[in-house]
Amino acid sequence: MYPTTKELFEFFSRHRPESKLELIEGRLIVGNTIVSSRLLLQQILQGWKAEAAIALAPIELWIEALKIGFALSCSTEGNDISEALDILEGAVAEIAYQPEDLITGKGIANHPYHPHHGVLQSLSTGLFSISENFGGRSLSRDFVMRLGDNGFTPDVLFFKSSGLNQLCSWFLDGPAELVIEVLLPGHEYCDRVVKRDYYAAAGVPEYWIVNPDERRVEFWRLVNGKYRQQVPDADGRYRPTSISGLAFQSNSLWDEESWYSGRSQQDLFILEREAQPFHRIETIKREEWGSLPFAPQLQLKPTPIRFEEYISWCPRAKFEFFKGKPQISYKRGTKQVLGLLLMTFGLTSTVNLLPPQAWVQALKQRITLENQDEQRKAAWRQLAQQAATILREQFGVQRVGLIGDLARPQSLNYWSEIKLVVWETDGRSDWDIHRALSPISEEPEIQVLHAETDYLTVDEKEAIEGAIEI
Numbered sequence: 001m002y003p004t005t006k007e008l009f010e011f012f013s014r015h016r017p018e019s020k021l022e023l024i025e026g027r028l029i030v031g032n033t034i035v036s037s038r039l040l041l042q043q044i045l046q047g048w049k050a051e052a053a054i055a056l057a058p059i060e061l062w063i064e065a066l067k068i069g070f071a072l073s074c075s076t077e078g079n080d081i082s083e084a085l086d087i088l089e090g091a092v093a094e095i096a097y098q099p100e101d102l103i104t105g106k107g108i109a110n111h112p113y114h115p116h117h118g119v120l121q122s123l124s125t126g127l128f129s130i131s132e133n134f135g136g137r138s139l140s141r142d143f144v145m146r147l148g149d150n151g152f153t154p155d156v157l158f159f160k161s162s163g164l165n166q167l168c169s170w171f172l173d174g175p176a177e178l179v180i181e182v183l184l185p186g187h188e189y190c191d192r193v194v195k196r197d198y199y200a201a202a203g204v205p206e207y208w209i210v211n212p213d214e215r216r217v218e219f220w221r222l223v224n225g226k227y228r229q230q231v232p233d234a235d236g237r238y239r240p241t242s243i244s245g246l247a248f249q250s251n252s253l254w255d256e257e258s259w260y261s262g263r264s265q266q267d268l269f270i271l272e273r274e275a276q277p278f279h280r281i282e283t284i285k286r287e288e289w290g291s292l293p294f295a296p297q298l299q300l301k302p303t304p305i306r307f308e309e310y311i312s313w314c315p316r317a318k319f320e321f322f323k324g325k326p327q328i329s330y331k332r333g334t335k336q337v338l339g340l341l342l343m344t345f346g347l348t349s350t351v352n353l354l355p356p357q358a359w360v361q362a363l364k365q366r367i368t369l370e371n372q373d374e375q376r377k378a379a380w381r382q383l384a385q386q387a388a389t390i391l392r393e394q395f396g397v398q399r400v401g402l403i404g405d406l407a408r409p410q411s412l413n414y415w416s417e418i419k420l421v422v423w424e425t426d427g428r429s430d431w432d433i434h435r436a437l438s439p440i441s442e443e444p445e446i447q448v449l450h451a452e453t454d455y456l457t458v459d460e461k462e463a464i465e466g467a468i469e470i
Contacts, residue, residue, distance in 0.1 A: 001358045005324040008047050012321050015103050016043065018184060019317040020141070021328075021337065023151035024198070026304030028314070028340040032190040039102040040326075041341040042353045044334060047325030050354055050362035055414035056339055057298040057347060059363055063088065065300055065347035070095060070356045085364050092356035100353065115212035115256070120182045122253055123156050123210065126268040127180075133275035134243055136160035136177065137167075142316050144171035145179070147202035149307045152195070153317070156180040158243060161281045164203070170288035170311055175204040177242040182210045196220065200227050205242035215254045237270065245273035287311045290457025296339035302346040313340060331445070335415050366413075373411040380406055383441050384418050388470050390436055391448070396426035401467025403449075403460070417445040421464050423452070 003011065017031030017040050030037040045053060054062060063076060063084055074091040076084035124140040131138035138158045144151045146168075157176040161167045165174030179199060181191045191209055199207050200222060207227060209218040219238050220227040232238040237247040252267040292312040297303045315333030319326065328337045342350055351359055369376065381402075388400040404419030405412055418441070425433075430448070437446045449456065451464055 001355050001361075002049060003046055008043075008325065009321055012043055012047075012326050015039070016319050016326070018187070019319045020153055021314050021317040022153055023149075023305060023307060023310040023314070024194075025150065026306075027302070027344045028305060028310070028337070030341075032184075032187045034344075035102060037341060037344060038100070038353070040328075041338070041345065041350065042100070042102055043326050044328075044338050044341070045350075045354050047321075048334065048338070050358045051365060051414045052335070052338060053342060053350065054359070054362045054366050056296060056335075056342060059366065061298065061300065061347060062351075062359065062363060065351050066092070066356060066359055068300065069348045069351040082367060085360060085367070089357075089360045089364075092360055095356050097355035097357075114184075115254075116182055116184050118256060119210060119212045119253060120155055122268065123180055123182070127156055127158060130246075130269045130271060131158055132278040133271050134158075134160070134246060135162075135276040135278060136243075137281060144311060145176055146171050146173050146307060146311075147175060147198060147204075150198065151307055151310050151314075152198070154179045155182045164205075167281050167283045168286040168288075169283050170286070173286070175199070175202045178206045178208070178240055179204050180208045180210060182212065185213065196227060200225065206240040210253075212254075217250050217253075239272075245271060247272050289315075290459070293459045294336055294339065294457075296343050298339070298342050298347060300346055300348045302349075303343045305340055305343050310340070331415075331417075369413075370411045376412055377406060380412070380418055380444060383444070383446065384420065385470060386440050387418065387420060387437050387446050387448075390440070391420070391422060391425075391433070394436055395422075395428060395433060397422045397424065399423040400470055401451075401464065402470050403463035403467050404447075407463070407466075407468050417447055419447045419449065419463075420470075421449045421451050421467050423450075425450070 017036035020029075020031050022029045027034065028037055030040045059081055066072065066088060067074070067076070070092065072088070072091045074087050076087050079087065120140075124138070127138040128140075136158055138156065140156050142153055143157070144153055145157060151171065154176070157172070157180070158178040159165050159167070159172055159176040165172050165176060181195065183191055196207060203222065205222045207220040207222075209220070211218070217238075219230040219232075221230050221241065230238065232249070236251070237249045239247050247270040248268060249270070250268070287308045288311065290312060292308060294313055296309075296313075313336040315329035315336060318329045318333070321327065326334070328334045384402055384406065391397040391400055399422065401421040402419070403421050405416040406418055433448050437448070440446065449460060449464070456464070
Protein backbone atom coordinates (compact mmCIF):
# COMPACT_ATOMS: atom_id res chain seq x y z
CA MET A 1 0.00 0.00 0.00
CA TYR A 2 2.96 2.31 0.56
CA PRO A 3 6.20 2.90 -1.38
CA THR A 4 9.39 1.50 0.09
CA THR A 5 11.76 3.86 1.89
CA LYS A 6 14.10 3.77 -1.10
CA GLU A 7 11.28 4.60 -3.49
CA LEU A 8 10.12 7.42 -1.22
CA PHE A 9 13.59 8.89 -0.99
CA GLU A 10 14.22 8.75 -4.73
CA PHE A 11 10.85 10.29 -5.57
CA PHE A 12 11.15 13.01 -2.94
CA SER A 13 14.70 13.86 -4.02
CA ARG A 14 13.67 14.25 -7.65
CA HIS A 15 10.20 15.70 -7.33
CA ARG A 16 9.76 17.49 -4.03
CA PRO A 17 8.21 20.94 -4.48
CA GLU A 18 10.18 24.15 -4.25
CA SER A 19 10.68 25.07 -0.60
CA LYS A 20 8.02 27.77 -0.30
CA LEU A 21 5.05 27.78 2.08
CA GLU A 22 2.71 30.69 1.40
CA LEU A 23 -0.87 31.60 2.28
CA ILE A 24 -2.95 32.69 -0.70
CA GLU A 25 -6.73 33.06 -0.51
CA GLY A 26 -6.98 30.93 2.60
CA ARG A 27 -4.96 28.01 1.19
CA LEU A 28 -1.43 26.80 1.92
CA ILE A 29 0.38 27.10 -1.39
CA VAL A 30 3.58 25.06 -1.65
CA GLY A 31 6.22 25.87 -4.24
CA ASN A 32 4.00 28.40 -6.05
CA THR A 33 1.19 26.05 -7.15
CA ILE A 34 -1.79 24.26 -5.62
CA VAL A 35 -0.66 21.10 -7.46
CA SER A 36 2.63 21.26 -5.54
CA SER A 37 0.62 21.61 -2.32
CA ARG A 38 -1.19 18.39 -3.18
CA LEU A 39 2.08 16.71 -4.14
CA LEU A 40 3.62 17.55 -0.76
CA LEU A 41 0.50 16.27 1.02
CA GLN A 42 0.79 13.02 -0.93
CA GLN A 43 4.47 12.67 -0.03
CA ILE A 44 3.80 13.32 3.67
CA LEU A 45 0.99 10.75 3.71
CA GLN A 46 3.13 8.15 1.93
CA GLY A 47 6.05 8.67 4.32
CA TRP A 48 4.22 9.19 7.62
CA LYS A 49 1.31 6.95 6.60
CA ALA A 50 -2.44 7.48 6.93
CA GLU A 51 -2.24 7.25 10.72
CA ALA A 52 -0.57 10.67 10.79
CA ALA A 53 -3.65 12.34 9.29
CA ILE A 54 -6.18 10.10 11.03
CA ALA A 55 -4.95 11.42 14.42
CA LEU A 56 -5.94 15.00 13.55
CA ALA A 57 -9.70 14.58 13.04
CA PRO A 58 -12.59 12.56 14.52
CA ILE A 59 -13.00 8.98 13.28
CA GLU A 60 -16.62 9.60 12.25
CA LEU A 61 -15.49 12.41 9.94
CA TRP A 62 -12.93 10.16 8.25
CA ILE A 63 -15.54 7.45 7.72
CA GLU A 64 -17.80 9.96 5.99
CA ALA A 65 -14.88 11.23 3.91
CA LEU A 66 -14.06 7.71 2.73
CA LYS A 67 -17.67 6.98 1.77
CA ILE A 68 -17.90 10.19 -0.29
CA GLY A 69 -14.33 10.18 -1.64
CA PHE A 70 -14.54 6.64 -3.01
CA ALA A 71 -18.29 6.74 -3.83
CA LEU A 72 -19.07 3.85 -1.48
CA SER A 73 -22.73 2.84 -1.38
CA CYS A 74 -22.50 0.96 1.92
CA SER A 75 -24.46 2.24 4.91
CA THR A 76 -22.88 2.51 8.36
CA GLU A 77 -25.72 4.33 10.12
CA GLY A 78 -26.75 2.70 13.37
CA ASN A 79 -23.47 0.79 13.70
CA ASP A 80 -20.80 1.44 16.28
CA ILE A 81 -17.34 2.51 15.10
CA SER A 82 -15.84 -0.99 14.97
CA GLU A 83 -18.81 -2.36 13.02
CA ALA A 84 -18.71 0.62 10.65
CA LEU A 85 -15.03 0.00 9.94
CA ASP A 86 -15.71 -3.68 9.24
CA ILE A 87 -18.36 -2.65 6.72
CA LEU A 88 -15.95 -0.18 5.12
CA GLU A 89 -13.20 -2.77 4.99
CA GLY A 90 -15.42 -5.07 2.98
CA ALA A 91 -16.56 -2.26 0.70
CA VAL A 92 -13.04 -1.15 -0.26
CA ALA A 93 -11.44 -4.61 -0.46
CA GLU A 94 -11.77 -4.92 -4.23
CA ILE A 95 -11.13 -1.29 -5.20
CA ALA A 96 -8.19 -1.08 -7.63
CA TYR A 97 -6.56 2.15 -6.55
CA GLN A 98 -4.87 4.37 -9.13
CA PRO A 99 -2.63 7.06 -7.55
CA GLU A 100 -2.78 10.61 -8.84
CA ASP A 101 0.07 11.80 -11.05
CA LEU A 102 1.14 15.05 -9.40
CA ILE A 103 4.62 15.53 -10.87
CA THR A 104 4.71 19.20 -11.82
CA GLY A 105 8.04 19.42 -13.65
CA LYS A 106 11.45 17.87 -14.15
CA GLY A 107 12.74 18.34 -10.64
CA ILE A 108 14.66 21.48 -11.62
CA ALA A 109 13.95 23.08 -8.24
CA ASN A 110 16.05 20.37 -6.62
CA HIS A 111 18.96 20.43 -9.08
CA PRO A 112 21.98 21.80 -7.14
CA TYR A 113 23.55 23.35 -10.23
CA HIS A 114 20.53 25.04 -11.73
CA PRO A 115 21.28 28.78 -12.16
CA HIS A 116 18.23 29.67 -10.05
CA HIS A 117 20.15 28.88 -6.86
CA GLY A 118 23.30 30.82 -7.73
CA VAL A 119 21.41 33.86 -8.98
CA LEU A 120 19.22 33.87 -5.87
CA GLN A 121 22.29 33.61 -3.62
CA SER A 122 23.98 36.56 -5.33
CA LEU A 123 20.91 38.78 -5.22
CA SER A 124 20.14 37.97 -1.61
CA THR A 125 23.69 38.48 -0.35
CA GLY A 126 24.31 41.55 -2.50
CA LEU A 127 21.22 43.45 -1.40
CA PHE A 128 21.62 42.40 2.22
CA SER A 129 25.19 43.74 2.33
CA ILE A 130 24.15 47.21 1.19
CA SER A 131 20.61 47.56 2.57
CA GLU A 132 21.56 49.26 5.83
CA ASN A 133 23.08 52.12 3.82
CA PHE A 134 19.53 53.02 2.80
CA GLY A 135 18.09 52.86 6.30
CA GLY A 136 16.35 49.55 5.71
CA ARG A 137 16.75 45.81 5.75
CA SER A 138 16.85 43.08 3.16
CA LEU A 139 15.58 39.57 3.86
CA SER A 140 15.07 36.48 1.77
CA ARG A 141 13.13 33.22 1.65
CA ASP A 142 11.01 32.24 4.69
CA PHE A 143 10.34 35.84 5.77
CA VAL A 144 6.61 36.52 5.42
CA MET A 145 5.21 39.66 3.80
CA ARG A 146 1.58 40.10 4.80
CA LEU A 147 -0.62 41.61 2.11
CA GLY A 148 -4.18 41.72 3.38
CA ASP A 149 -5.01 38.21 4.56
CA ASN A 150 -2.33 36.62 2.38
CA GLY A 151 1.21 35.69 3.39
CA PHE A 152 3.93 35.71 0.71
CA THR A 153 7.58 34.71 1.06
CA PRO A 154 9.40 36.46 -1.81
CA ASP A 155 12.85 35.29 -2.85
CA VAL A 156 14.31 38.70 -1.88
CA LEU A 157 12.76 41.85 -0.44
CA PHE A 158 13.82 45.25 0.93
CA PHE A 159 11.83 47.34 3.41
CA LYS A 160 12.23 50.42 5.61
CA SER A 161 9.15 50.36 7.89
CA SER A 162 8.60 54.04 7.21
CA GLY A 163 4.90 54.27 6.45
CA LEU A 164 4.47 51.74 3.65
CA ASN A 165 4.98 48.77 5.97
CA GLN A 166 5.60 47.84 9.58
CA LEU A 167 8.00 45.20 10.87
CA CYS A 168 6.24 42.85 13.27
CA SER A 169 7.81 40.22 15.46
CA TRP A 170 7.29 37.46 12.87
CA PHE A 171 6.35 39.14 9.56
CA LEU A 172 6.30 42.35 7.58
CA ASP A 173 2.85 43.92 7.65
CA GLY A 174 2.36 45.65 4.31
CA PRO A 175 4.18 45.83 0.99
CA ALA A 176 7.97 45.92 0.88
CA GLU A 177 9.62 48.72 -1.09
CA LEU A 178 11.19 46.16 -3.42
CA VAL A 179 10.28 42.52 -4.12
CA ILE A 180 12.36 40.18 -6.28
CA GLU A 181 11.30 36.74 -7.53
CA VAL A 182 13.72 34.42 -9.36
CA LEU A 183 11.96 32.28 -11.96
CA LEU A 184 11.99 28.50 -12.02
CA PRO A 185 10.86 26.60 -15.12
CA GLY A 186 7.20 25.73 -14.73
CA HIS A 187 6.52 28.58 -12.30
CA GLU A 188 6.47 31.44 -14.78
CA TYR A 189 2.71 31.96 -14.69
CA CYS A 190 2.65 32.28 -10.91
CA ASP A 191 5.39 34.93 -10.78
CA ARG A 192 4.47 36.82 -13.96
CA VAL A 193 0.70 36.85 -13.53
CA VAL A 194 -0.63 35.64 -10.18
CA LYS A 195 1.87 37.23 -7.82
CA ARG A 196 2.29 40.30 -9.98
CA ASP A 197 -1.44 40.99 -9.66
CA TYR A 198 -1.40 40.49 -5.89
CA TYR A 199 1.68 42.68 -5.47
CA ALA A 200 0.18 45.44 -7.61
CA ALA A 201 -3.14 45.40 -5.75
CA ALA A 202 -1.33 45.61 -2.40
CA GLY A 203 0.93 48.49 -3.51
CA VAL A 204 4.41 46.92 -3.87
CA PRO A 205 6.12 49.83 -5.70
CA GLU A 206 8.91 47.83 -7.39
CA TYR A 207 8.69 44.21 -8.53
CA TRP A 208 11.56 42.54 -10.35
CA ILE A 209 11.33 39.16 -12.09
CA VAL A 210 14.71 37.54 -12.70
CA ASN A 211 14.98 34.88 -15.41
CA PRO A 212 18.27 32.95 -14.99
CA ASP A 213 17.73 30.78 -18.08
CA GLU A 214 17.35 33.79 -20.38
CA ARG A 215 19.75 35.98 -18.36
CA ARG A 216 17.20 38.74 -18.21
CA VAL A 217 15.60 40.93 -15.53
CA GLU A 218 12.11 42.39 -15.89
CA PHE A 219 11.67 45.63 -13.95
CA TRP A 220 8.06 46.42 -13.06
CA ARG A 221 7.17 49.76 -11.47
CA LEU A 222 3.78 50.59 -9.94
CA VAL A 223 2.27 53.56 -11.80
CA ASN A 224 -1.27 54.64 -10.92
CA GLY A 225 -2.03 51.26 -9.41
CA LYS A 226 -0.73 49.20 -12.33
CA TYR A 227 2.69 47.76 -13.15
CA ARG A 228 4.53 49.29 -16.08
CA GLN A 229 7.65 47.58 -17.37
CA GLN A 230 10.78 49.73 -17.15
CA VAL A 231 14.19 49.60 -18.81
CA PRO A 232 17.62 50.49 -17.41
CA ASP A 233 18.98 53.99 -17.94
CA ALA A 234 21.45 54.80 -20.69
CA ASP A 235 24.40 53.78 -18.49
CA GLY A 236 22.97 50.28 -18.08
CA ARG A 237 21.87 50.80 -14.50
CA TYR A 238 18.31 50.53 -13.22
CA ARG A 239 17.28 52.92 -10.43
CA PRO A 240 14.14 52.03 -8.44
CA THR A 241 12.15 55.09 -7.40
CA SER A 242 11.14 53.45 -4.11
CA ILE A 243 14.75 53.34 -2.83
CA SER A 244 16.45 56.67 -3.46
CA GLY A 245 20.15 56.37 -4.27
CA LEU A 246 20.11 52.68 -5.19
CA ALA A 247 21.21 51.48 -8.61
CA PHE A 248 21.32 47.95 -9.99
CA GLN A 249 23.22 46.49 -12.89
CA SER A 250 22.76 42.88 -13.87
CA ASN A 251 25.87 42.17 -15.98
CA SER A 252 27.81 40.37 -13.24
CA LEU A 253 24.71 38.46 -12.08
CA TRP A 254 25.23 35.81 -14.76
CA ASP A 255 28.86 35.04 -13.83
CA GLU A 256 28.54 31.46 -12.58
CA GLU A 257 32.03 31.33 -11.03
CA SER A 258 31.23 34.22 -8.72
CA TRP A 259 27.77 33.15 -7.52
CA TYR A 260 29.01 31.74 -4.23
CA SER A 261 32.37 33.50 -3.98
CA GLY A 262 30.95 36.98 -3.44
CA ARG A 263 33.12 38.56 -6.10
CA SER A 264 30.21 39.89 -8.16
CA GLN A 265 27.90 40.94 -5.37
CA GLN A 266 29.52 44.34 -4.85
CA ASP A 267 28.84 45.14 -8.51
CA LEU A 268 25.13 44.29 -8.47
CA PHE A 269 23.78 46.95 -6.10
CA ILE A 270 25.44 50.36 -6.09
CA LEU A 271 25.11 53.17 -3.55
CA GLU A 272 24.95 56.44 -5.50
CA ARG A 273 24.67 58.87 -2.60
CA GLU A 274 25.99 59.24 0.90
CA ALA A 275 24.99 56.36 3.12
CA GLN A 276 22.22 56.99 5.63
CA PRO A 277 22.91 56.28 9.27
CA PHE A 278 21.26 52.98 10.09
CA HIS A 279 18.75 52.89 12.90
CA ARG A 280 17.55 49.52 14.08
CA ILE A 281 13.98 49.01 12.96
CA GLU A 282 11.75 48.48 15.98
CA THR A 283 9.33 45.61 15.79
CA ILE A 284 5.81 45.56 17.14
CA LYS A 285 4.55 42.42 18.84
CA ARG A 286 1.81 40.71 16.85
CA GLU A 287 0.91 37.14 15.96
CA GLU A 288 3.96 34.89 15.83
CA TRP A 289 5.05 31.26 15.69
CA GLY A 290 3.18 29.32 18.35
CA SER A 291 0.93 32.19 19.45
CA LEU A 292 -2.21 30.11 18.79
CA PRO A 293 -2.76 26.55 20.01
CA PHE A 294 -2.44 24.12 17.12
CA ALA A 295 -6.04 23.14 16.40
CA PRO A 296 -6.71 22.91 12.65
CA GLN A 297 -10.38 23.10 11.70
CA LEU A 298 -10.79 19.96 9.61
CA GLN A 299 -13.97 19.28 7.67
CA LEU A 300 -15.03 17.23 4.66
CA LYS A 301 -14.62 20.28 2.45
CA PRO A 302 -11.71 22.77 2.51
CA THR A 303 -11.61 25.19 5.42
CA PRO A 304 -10.05 28.64 4.84
CA ILE A 305 -6.86 29.24 6.82
CA ARG A 306 -6.72 32.57 8.62
CA PHE A 307 -3.50 34.56 8.49
CA GLU A 308 -3.17 34.29 12.28
CA GLU A 309 -3.28 30.48 11.99
CA TYR A 310 -0.78 30.45 9.15
CA ILE A 311 1.80 32.63 10.91
CA SER A 312 1.34 30.71 14.18
CA TRP A 313 1.52 27.17 12.78
CA CYS A 314 3.48 27.26 9.53
CA PRO A 315 7.16 26.38 10.08
CA ARG A 316 10.23 27.32 8.13
CA ALA A 317 10.10 25.80 4.64
CA LYS A 318 12.96 23.38 5.23
CA PHE A 319 12.24 20.26 3.19
CA GLU A 320 14.38 17.25 4.09
CA PHE A 321 14.25 13.45 4.13
CA PHE A 322 15.45 11.46 7.12
CA LYS A 323 14.21 8.68 9.39
CA GLY A 324 12.71 7.17 6.27
CA LYS A 325 10.24 9.96 5.48
CA PRO A 326 9.87 13.58 4.35
CA GLN A 327 10.38 16.17 7.05
CA ILE A 328 9.34 19.81 6.97
CA SER A 329 11.22 21.44 9.84
CA TYR A 330 11.26 18.17 11.78
CA LYS A 331 8.36 16.35 13.42
CA ARG A 332 6.34 19.29 14.76
CA GLY A 333 6.70 21.24 11.54
CA THR A 334 5.58 18.25 9.49
CA LYS A 335 2.54 17.74 11.70
CA GLN A 336 1.50 21.37 11.39
CA VAL A 337 2.06 21.53 7.63
CA LEU A 338 -0.04 18.37 7.37
CA GLY A 339 -2.83 20.05 9.34
CA LEU A 340 -2.71 23.15 7.12
CA LEU A 341 -2.80 21.02 3.97
CA LEU A 342 -5.76 19.04 5.30
CA MET A 343 -7.55 22.37 5.80
CA THR A 344 -6.56 23.38 2.26
CA PHE A 345 -8.00 20.29 0.55
CA GLY A 346 -10.58 18.94 3.01
CA LEU A 347 -10.81 15.31 4.08
CA THR A 348 -12.97 14.09 1.18
CA SER A 349 -10.34 15.17 -1.34
CA THR A 350 -7.42 14.04 0.84
CA VAL A 351 -8.47 10.39 1.04
CA ASN A 352 -7.91 10.02 -2.71
CA LEU A 353 -4.16 10.39 -2.18
CA LEU A 354 -3.81 6.91 -0.65
CA PRO A 355 -5.50 3.56 -1.29
CA PRO A 356 -8.79 3.28 0.63
CA GLN A 357 -7.50 0.11 2.28
CA ALA A 358 -4.70 2.15 3.91
CA TRP A 359 -7.22 4.53 5.47
CA VAL A 360 -9.42 1.77 6.86
CA GLN A 361 -6.37 -0.01 8.27
CA ALA A 362 -5.22 3.22 9.93
CA LEU A 363 -8.65 3.83 11.45
CA LYS A 364 -8.71 0.31 12.88
CA GLN A 365 -5.22 0.80 14.28
CA ARG A 366 -6.36 3.98 16.01
CA ILE A 367 -9.25 2.11 17.66
CA THR A 368 -6.90 -0.65 18.83
CA LEU A 369 -4.44 1.83 20.38
CA GLU A 370 -7.22 3.79 22.08
CA ASN A 371 -8.43 0.54 23.68
CA GLN A 372 -4.88 -0.05 24.97
CA ASP A 373 -4.44 3.52 26.17
CA GLU A 374 -4.11 2.88 29.90
CA GLN A 375 -1.41 0.23 29.41
CA ARG A 376 0.49 2.46 26.99
CA LYS A 377 0.35 5.43 29.36
CA ALA A 378 1.61 3.30 32.25
CA ALA A 379 4.60 2.14 30.18
CA TRP A 380 5.32 5.68 29.01
CA ARG A 381 5.21 7.02 32.57
CA GLN A 382 7.88 4.52 33.54
CA LEU A 383 10.06 5.81 30.69
CA ALA A 384 9.43 9.39 31.86
CA GLN A 385 10.56 8.47 35.39
CA GLN A 386 13.75 6.90 34.02
CA ALA A 387 14.44 10.03 32.00
CA ALA A 388 13.85 12.25 35.04
CA THR A 389 16.33 10.20 37.06
CA ILE A 390 19.01 10.67 34.38
CA LEU A 391 18.32 14.40 34.20
CA ARG A 392 18.80 14.73 37.95
CA GLU A 393 21.83 12.48 38.28
CA GLN A 394 23.75 13.48 35.13
CA PHE A 395 22.68 17.08 34.52
CA GLY A 396 22.03 18.45 37.98
CA VAL A 397 18.36 19.16 37.34
CA GLN A 398 16.49 19.85 40.56
CA ARG A 399 12.97 19.97 39.15
CA VAL A 400 11.38 17.91 36.36
CA GLY A 401 7.79 18.24 35.18
CA LEU A 402 5.61 16.13 32.90
CA ILE A 403 3.54 17.95 30.25
CA GLY A 404 1.93 17.11 26.93
CA ASP A 405 -0.37 14.25 26.00
CA LEU A 406 0.89 12.02 28.80
CA ALA A 407 -0.34 14.57 31.35
CA ARG A 408 -3.80 14.92 29.79
CA PRO A 409 -6.88 12.69 30.13
CA GLN A 410 -7.24 12.27 26.35
CA SER A 411 -5.89 9.15 24.67
CA LEU A 412 -2.39 9.10 23.24
CA ASN A 413 -2.28 9.46 19.48
CA TYR A 414 0.07 9.05 16.54
CA TRP A 415 1.87 12.33 17.27
CA SER A 416 2.17 11.87 21.04
CA GLU A 417 5.58 11.88 22.69
CA ILE A 418 6.96 12.02 26.20
CA LYS A 419 7.42 15.69 26.94
CA LEU A 420 9.34 16.85 30.01
CA VAL A 421 10.11 20.33 31.28
CA VAL A 422 13.17 21.18 33.40
CA TRP A 423 14.13 24.18 35.50
CA GLU A 424 17.86 24.92 35.59
CA THR A 425 20.48 22.49 34.30
CA ASP A 426 24.23 22.37 34.62
CA GLY A 427 24.57 24.23 31.34
CA ARG A 428 25.33 21.35 29.01
CA SER A 429 23.78 21.37 25.56
CA ASP A 430 20.48 19.94 24.43
CA TRP A 431 22.48 17.50 22.31
CA ASP A 432 24.10 16.09 25.45
CA ILE A 433 20.65 15.59 26.96
CA HIS A 434 19.31 14.00 23.79
CA ARG A 435 22.27 11.62 23.60
CA ALA A 436 21.78 10.58 27.24
CA LEU A 437 18.05 9.93 26.87
CA SER A 438 17.99 8.27 23.44
CA PRO A 439 18.99 4.80 24.73
CA ILE A 440 15.88 4.79 26.94
CA SER A 441 13.44 5.18 24.07
CA GLU A 442 13.48 6.22 20.44
CA GLU A 443 9.77 5.58 20.01
CA PRO A 444 8.09 7.28 21.76
CA GLU A 445 10.52 10.18 21.55
CA ILE A 446 11.47 11.98 24.75
CA GLN A 447 11.47 15.75 24.38
CA VAL A 448 12.93 18.04 27.03
CA LEU A 449 11.94 21.71 27.23
CA HIS A 450 13.63 24.38 29.32
CA ALA A 451 11.14 26.44 31.30
CA GLU A 452 13.31 29.56 30.94
CA THR A 453 13.65 29.44 27.14
CA ASP A 454 12.19 32.23 25.00
CA TYR A 455 11.00 29.89 22.24
CA LEU A 456 7.96 28.31 23.81
CA THR A 457 4.58 28.18 22.12
CA VAL A 458 1.43 29.29 23.91
CA ASP A 459 0.53 25.60 24.29
CA GLU A 460 3.82 24.88 26.01
CA LYS A 461 3.65 27.93 28.29
CA GLU A 462 0.20 26.96 29.51
CA ALA A 463 1.28 23.34 29.98
CA ILE A 464 4.34 24.32 32.02
CA GLU A 465 2.15 26.27 34.44
CA GLY A 466 0.27 23.06 35.21
CA ALA A 467 3.18 20.61 34.85
CA ILE A 468 3.03 17.40 36.89
CA GLU A 469 6.27 17.15 38.86
CA ILE A 470 7.91 13.74 38.74
